[in-house]
Amino acid sequence: MATFKDFRNKVKPNWCPGCGDFSVLAAMQRAFANLGLEPEDVAIVSGIGCSGRISGYVNAYGFHGVHGRALPIAQGLKLANRDLTVVAAGGDGDGFAIGMGHTVHAIRRNVDITYIVMDNQVYGLTKGQTSPRSAMGFKTKSTPAGSIEAAISPMEMALTVGAGFVAQSVSSDLKQLTQVIEEGIKHKGFSLINVFSPCVTYNKVNTYDWFKENLVSLSEIEGYDPSDRNMAMQTLMDHNGLVTGIIYQNKDRKPYEDLIKGFKEEPLAKQDIKISKDQFDKLAAEFM
Amino acid sequence: MKKQLSWKVGGQQGEGIDSAGEILSTALNRKGYYLYGYRHFSSRIKGGHSNTKIRISTKPVRSISDELDILVAFDQETIDLNAHELVKDGIILADAKFNPTIPEGISARLIAVPFTKIAEEVGMAQMKNMVAVGASIALLGIPVEAFKEVIEERFARKGQKVVDKNMDAIARGAAFVQTEMATLPDFKLEPSDGKQRLYMIGNDAIAFGALAAGARLMAAYPITPSSEIMEWLIKRLPEFGGTVVQTEDEIAAITMVIGANYGGVRALTASAGPGLSLMTEAIGLAGMTETPAVIVNTQRGGPSTGLPTKQEQSDVLAMLYSTHGEIPKIVIAPSTAEECFYDTIEAFNLAEEYQCPVIILSDLALSLGKQTVEPLDYDRIQIRRGKLVPLDEELPELANSELFPRYEFTEDGISRRVLPGTKYGLHHVTGVEHDQTGRPSESPINRKKMMDKRLSKLKNGINFPNPVHLDAKHEEADLLIIGFCSTRGTIAEAMERLEAEGLKVNHAHIRQILPFPTEIVAEQMKKAKKVLVVENNATGQLTSLIKMNVGMADKLVHFGKYDGNPFLPSEIYNQCKELLVHGHI
Numbered sequence: 028m029a030t031f032k033d034f035r036n037k038v039k040p041n042w043c044p045g046c047g048d049f050s051v052l053a054a055m056q057r058a059f060a061n062l063g064l065e066p067e068d069v070a071i072v073s074g075i076g077c078s079g080r081i082s083g084y085v086n087a088y089g090f091h092g093v094h095g096r097a098l099p100i101a102q103g104l105k106l107a108n109r110d111l112t113v114v115a116a117g118g119d120g121d122g123f124a125i126g127m128g129h130t131v132h133a134i135r136r137n138v139d140i141t142y143i144v145m146d147n148q149v150y151g152l153t154k155g156q157t158s159p160r161s162a163m164g165f166k167t168k169s170t171p172a173g174s175i176e177a178a179i180s181p182m183e184m185a186l187t188v189g190a191g192f193v194a195q196s197v198s199s200d201l202k203q204l205t206q207v208i209e210e211g212i213k214h215k216g217f218s219l220i221n222v223f224s225p226c227v228t229y230n231k232v233n234t235y236d237w238f239k240e241n242l243v244s245l246s247e248i249e250g251y252d253p254s255d256r257n258m259a260m261q262t263l264m265d266h267n268g269l270v271t272g273i274i275y276q277n278k279d280r281k282p283y284e285d286l287i288k289g290f291k292e293e294p295l296a297k298q299d300i301k302i303s304k305d306q307f308d309k310l311a312a313e314f315m
Numbered sequence: 316m317k318k319q320l321s322w323k324v325g326g327q328q329g330e331g332i333d334s335a336g337e338i339l340s341t342a343l344n345r346k347g348y349y350l351y352g353y354r355h356f357s358s359r360i361k362g363g364h365s366n367t368k369i370r371i372s373t374k375p376v377r378s379i380s381d382e383l384d385i386l387v388a389f390d391q392e393t394i395d396l397n398a399h400e401l402v403k404d405g406i407i408l409a410d411a412k413f414n415p416t417i418p419e420g421i422s423a424r425l426i427a428v429p430f431t432k433i434a435e436e437v438g439m440a441q442m443k444n445m446v447a448v449g450a451s452i453a454l455l456g457i458p459v460e461a462f463k464e465v466i467e468e469r470f471a472r473k474g475q476k477v478v479d480k481n482m483d484a485i486a487r488g489a490a491f492v493q494t495e496m497a498t499l500p501d502f503k504l505e506p507s508d509g510k511q512r513l514y515m516i517g518n519d520a521i522a523f524g525a526l527a528a529g530a531r532l533m534a535a536y537p538i539t540p541s542s543e544i545m546e547w548l549i550k551r552l553p554e555f556g557g558t559v560v561q562t563e564d565e566i567a568a569i570t571m572v573i574g575a576n577y578g579g580v581r582a583l584t585a586s587a588g589p590g591l592s593l594m595t596e597a598i599g600l601a602g603m604t605e606t607p608a609v610i611v612n613t614q615r616g617g618p619s620t621g622l623p624t625k626q627e628q629s630d631v632l633a634m635l636y637s638t639h640g641e642i643p644k645i646v647i648a649p650s651t652a653e654e655c656f657y658d659t660i661e662a663f664n665l666a667e668e669y670q671c672p673v674i675i676l677s678d679l680a681l682s683l684g685k686q687t688v689e690p691l692d693y694d695r696i697q698i699r700r701g702k703l704v705p706l707d708e709e710l711p712e713l714a715n716s717e718l719f720p721r722y723e724f725t726e727d728g729i730s731r732r733v734l735p736g737t738k739y740g741l742h743h744v745t746g747v748e749h750d751q752t753g754r755p756s757e758s759p760i761n762r763k764k765m766m767d768k769r770l771s772k773l774k775n776g777i778n779f780p781n782p783v784h785l786d787a788k789h790e791e792a793d794l795l796i797i798g799f800c801s802t803r804g805t806i807a808e809a810m811e812r813l814e815a816e817g818l819k820v821n822h823a824h825i826r827q828i829l830p831f832p833t834e835i836v837a838e839q840m841k842k843a844k845k846v847l848v849v850e851n852n853a854t855g856q857l858t859s860l861i862k863m864n865v866g867m868a869d870k871l872v873h874f875g876k877y878d879g880n881p882f883l884p885s886e887i888y889n890q891c892k893e894l895l896v897h898g899h900i
Contacts, residue, residue, distance in 0.1 A: 110736060
């Protein structure tokens with residue numbers, strides 16, 4: 028059986044020392060091993076940005092696509108081969124700016140994949156511009172006078188569009204992070220995991236210390252019930268979205284694959300693609 | 316008796332014009348007539364003038380005709396807009412309800428048939444289109460019984476009563492015209508050969524071809540004139556375990572297709588100009604990652620939203636050059652519905668053999684024009700998957716936990732394609748320049764080798780049958796006509812008239828746009844004194860492409876049409892005459 032070390036490869040990440048993404052990488056590798064997966068069972072599809080490089084750092088199948096489009100690539104892959112564990116990953120710019128349309132529709136569609144957003148509230152790879160997750164007033168190279176646009180609240184957004192699994196964690200809590208990734212992968216249907224993954228170079232506000240002071244773990248809230256959507260929404264609003272753990276899970280919602288008429292358990296990629304003479308004749312007859 | 320004639324039905328969109336044309340043509344197809352149908356419609360659901368013109372013949376026809384013999388009108392606007400097409404002794408069958416009149420200078424005969432009144436007597440006013448069908452077939456000499464089967468199939472689920480009423484409407488329409496027959500010119504059709512053929516739009520053939528090729532996933536966003544492809548496939552794919560995903564936009568559509576092909580499933584998307592514009596970045600990703608992808612572009616009037624429901628061929632250069640950077644890409648352009656079927660199958664083979672995006676370039680007239688197709692041949696369906704390593708193939712263990720060389724340098728530039736899920740096949744895929752295992756690399760030496768590898772895949776031509784359709788019997792021709800996509804039949808018809816006058820005319824219809832079949836085109840151009848490039852665009856895109864690849868610019872004359880309508884045979888004929896007589900147009 029594979030251990031988390033089997034999911035490591037020889038490539039040295041080009042992230043800055045102290046980058047939150049290192050923990051996300053480690054948590055992913057642990058989660059895969061804990062779930063008993065083998066490297067060839069896993070495919071990571073990532074976007075563009077510092078965090079988008081993550082698909083190249085896991086010893087598994089990896090597809091590093093174009094900016095903002097990890098989700099449709101991942102959904103296409105999962106529909107092609109439902110035996111694979113497909114994880115999409117990228118930054119907050121990738122998922123909530125250029126790719127926001129896909130995020131909303133991937134949630135609606137509910138294909139059984141897991142989406143991990145490494146949320147550092149800034150654009151890192153392009154060297155420090157504002158992101159849709161930057162707070163009002165946040166100063167960057169593109170907002171020298173401070174951002175004048177409201178930040179997106181991804182967890183509330185996900186609940187609103189009908190997500191079946193919504194979780195949040197932080198790079199400094201490897202244990203919880205590993206656990207929510209495991210739960211996200213186990214969840215049948217689309218799972219969204221937002222990870223506060225500090226950028227030590229371009230975000231001097233939302234630092235490890237800042238998160239330590241401001242984040243509340245849902246496990247500390249007495250009576251918190253992740254199956255209660257109202258409670259989830261209320262709690263997020265009460266804490267300005269700064270909570271960690273599984274925020275909401277609907278175990279009853281069927282994944283997309285289960286709702287496709289005629290869709291088989293056997294992956295499409297393994298099925299015979301030839302049509303028979305009888306089938307051909309029947310199809311041709313409808314044009315007569 | 317007539318060997319061929321043209322019939323047109325027109326009215327406000329939503330008045331049953333389409334189904335009148337549909338029912339008439341289905342019955343005639345089953346009787347063994349050759350047909351070509353073209354719909355003129357607007358970008359709205361209801362209202363606005365709409366018409367369907369159907370050419371009926373005992374011989375193959377692949378073009379709309381200049382003339383019109385019978386016009387069926389549900390409103391005066393239809394007469395005013397279309398009567399000028401009628402032949403001298405043509406007939407207008409118009410609903411008596413609106414007191415139809417003939418515009419000045421039109422010599423056709425008007426017969427006011429109480430379409431609506433008869434339909435109301437039968438029991439349903441909307442059956443006026445069936446009354447019109449009945450009136451028409453009386454002229455054509457087709458018996459009412461020929462419609463029994465079609466009407467039953469179409470209305471069976473609504474009950475026998477509805478079937479009977481529709482048949483009654485047809486019979487009464489026919490009976491009404493029958494009483495006038497003695498005074499009318501003869502529009503009876505000569506008997507057909509009675510053979511069974513298919514009658515389909517290009518989009519049907521593309522969709523059927525994709526299914527036959529083994530495509531099991533389509534991701535697409537609705538757009539005119541390509542939506543029929545997804546609509547047909549969503550009905551048929553479930554039986555084959557596949558599906559159609561209607562995505563949030565065309566970017567999602569193409570990237571989902573890339574993901575599915577990466578996963579080992581033959582997948583396609585289809586769109587028109589605006590969608591293709593959105594897809595360009597991802598098409599580059601497919602090229603860079605050497606992922607197969609089949610993309611259908613049913614060209615329509617551009618730019619921007621342009622003329623969404625009208626014919627144009629103005630995406631040629633965009634299909635060649637719209638992606639940034641340089642990738643291997645194949646662009647093929649079927650010219651008949653039959654070719655749409657076989658070429659779509661080939662597109663999937665080429666995409667996997669050369670591991671690159673393949674664009675099937677169609678146009679509105681081909682995608683939506685309905686034409687007779689000789690029975691399709693099951694034995695011609697060939698599936699070739701190139702250097703794909705099947706999921707059940709066992710690979711040897713990799714030394715030193717190295718990655719699989721997915722992008723290995725090979726003689727033909729094509730590497731073995733291993734699918735996710737394969738043991739000992741791990742590799743990386745990225746749109747970033749990469750080494751042989753797919754890991755990012757900025758090394759100048761590797762960069763050049765990788766670029767050369769990818770581009771070399773298509774360097775020695777591709778395995779696409781009949782890249783140029785030739786009808787070129789003259790060693791020394793007065794004229795060579797070049798076209799692509801839907802203009803094939805129209806050019807052929809113009810050419811027939813020119814040949815009948817003793818002119819020596821050759822025709823080359825380009826089916827493979829990229830890589831460009833330079834040698835074949837050059838050889839034909841050398842044989843001709845003049846070359847007329849017929850294309851539905853303003854700037855002469857195919858003409859430029861020929862200039863660039865072949866040269867001989869002094870011989871080339873561009874003939875463009877970009878008013879939204881397909882060429883008529885007479886327009887091409889006239890231009891050719893002009894060119895041959897005056898040396899220029």
